[in-house]
Amino acid sequence: MKKFSVTIAGGGSTYTPGIVLLMLDNLDKFPVRQIKLYDNDEARQKIVADACEILIKERAPEIEFVATTDPETGFSDIDFVMAHIRVGKYEMRELDEKIPLKYGLVGQETCGPGGIAYGMRSIGGVIEMVDYMEKYSPNAWMLNYSNPAAIVAEATRRLRPNSKILNICDMPIGIEARMAKILGLSSRKEMNIRYYGLNHFGWWTDIRDQEGNDLMPQLIEHVQENGYDVGIHSDGSWQRTFQAAKDTQALDPKTLPNTYLKYYFFPNQEVEHSDPNYTRANMVIDGREKNVFSECNRIVEAGTSEGTTLKAGDHASYIIDLARAIAYNTHERMLLIVENKGAISNFDETAMVEVPCVVGANGPEPLTQGEIPRFQKGLMEQQVAVEKLVVEAWMEQSYQKLWQALTLSRTVPNAEVAKQVLDELIEANKAYWPELH
Structure with missing residues (x-):
């Protein structure tokens, strides 16, 4: 049986140990001969890599392990390639959140001005990785879950149309896990779903069990009362996000919404609940980042992972599923971000849409979702225009197009505020964005 060689790009990420543990837990389903970590920040990656080396030695010593900052070695x-890079790290995420909040706008890493700023940083980094992969391992596939996925997917469509890259997001998967809990199912894989939208901007339209029974009425009833809250402990801001789904769902009561729609429908509420001096980035830096790095350091000092608090990233199991689908031609149904090409029949052919796909050795085959209603179509057309303008602004180094993108975002009230925010974001991102004219 073939054993696979995998590079985790963004090796210094706090999510990397969870992905390594996940691979080690699934070697029977997805055999691995080599795991490489690649990052351009050697010091940050070393903290994670030294701990991962111990984890691998203890659990699967036959797997070769490499950590590198050299593209040729890495690719x-x-x-x-399992890619989860964050260009500018959490320091820039903090600015993505805090600059918009100064103007009374949503401060979020993938939505609104913050998402646009992050997108402008991510495009170059993702394209660079695709090029390394194609140069050094032309038959490899990139499974990309670097954010903001919608802008990154549009950029790869425009700039590397023939590259073997699949863009995927874990948010719908996390929501489906909650749906399974609401329904008393043991796994979200017991559900067959129909869904359409853009990344962080979509709706479930039909959910059935394996026998074909309609599960939507039970889910809708729960969501109308509790949102996606299922009593699982999560921190305050996530708790609010899952509960807010009941407000979002009221706009189209026959469907179930992606949680991110709250930023577009109720931006004022989001701003009211935000602390402009202590945002989600600060929570992650003080929580997850500190915990993961200190645990990695503890493992290295002890020379063993015994008693570790590091866990396999369950939410990331879809990455193994996706790799298996390609490697073994499993034809599993998965929600991916793909070029529309008629999957939504009354929508822009070139839009990068999020729809269920059957995945095999040739990549994804999107499942047709038919026509969509005017409400969703109007919202999606506006949002696709924002994403396309951001990518064009990056390609053409166009100040004008980026100003238009911000003005068009539902989270920005007018062109004047859009310009003020843009000028401050340009200043903050000097080291990362192309120079705009």
Whole structure:
């Protein structure tokens, strides 16, 4: 049986140990001969890599492990790249959130001005990785879950149309896990779903069990009362996000919404609940980042992972599923971000839409979702225009197009505020964005 070689791009991420543990837990389903970590920040990656080396030695010593900042080493002799890069790290995420909040706008890493700023940083980094992969391992596939996925997907469509890259997001998967809990199912894989939208901007229209029974009425009833809250402990801001789904769902009571729609429908409420001096980035820096790095350091000092608090990233299990679908031609149904090409029949052919796909050795085959209602179509057309303008602004180094993108975002009230925010974001992102004219 073939064993695979995998590069985790963004090796210094706090999510990397969870992905390594996930692979180690699933070697029976997805055998691995080599795991490489690649990052351009050697010091940050070393903290994670030294701990991962111990984890691998203890659990699967036959797997070769490499950590590198050299592209040739990182991308040679591999079958898959699992990419989760964050250009500018959490320091820039903090600015993505805090600059918009100064103007009374949603401060969020993938939505509104913050998402646009992050997108302008991410495009170059993702394209660079695709190029490394194609140069050193031309038959490899990139499974990309770097954010903001919608802008990144549009950029790869425009700039590398023939590249073997699949863009995927874990948010719908997390919501479906909650749906399964509401329904008393043991796994979201017991549900067959129909869904359409853009990344962080979509709706479930039909959910059935394996026998074909309609599960929507039970889910809708729960969501109308509790949102996606299922009593699982999560921190305050996530708790609010899952509960807010009941307000979002009221706009189209026959469907179930992606949680991110709250930023577009109720931006004022979001701003009211935000602390402009202590945003989600600060929570992550003080929580997740500190915990993961200190645990990695503890493992290295002890020379063993015994008693570790690091866990396999369950939410990331879809990445293994996706790799297996390609490697073994499993034809599993998965929600991916793909070029529309008629999947939504009354929508822009070139839009990068999020729809269920059947995945095999040739990549994804989108499942047709038919026509969509005017409400969703109007919202999606506006949002696709924002995403396309951001990518064009990056390609053409166009100040004008980026100003238009911000003006068009539902989270920005007018062109004057859009310009003020843009000028401040340009200043903050000097080291990362192309120079705009």
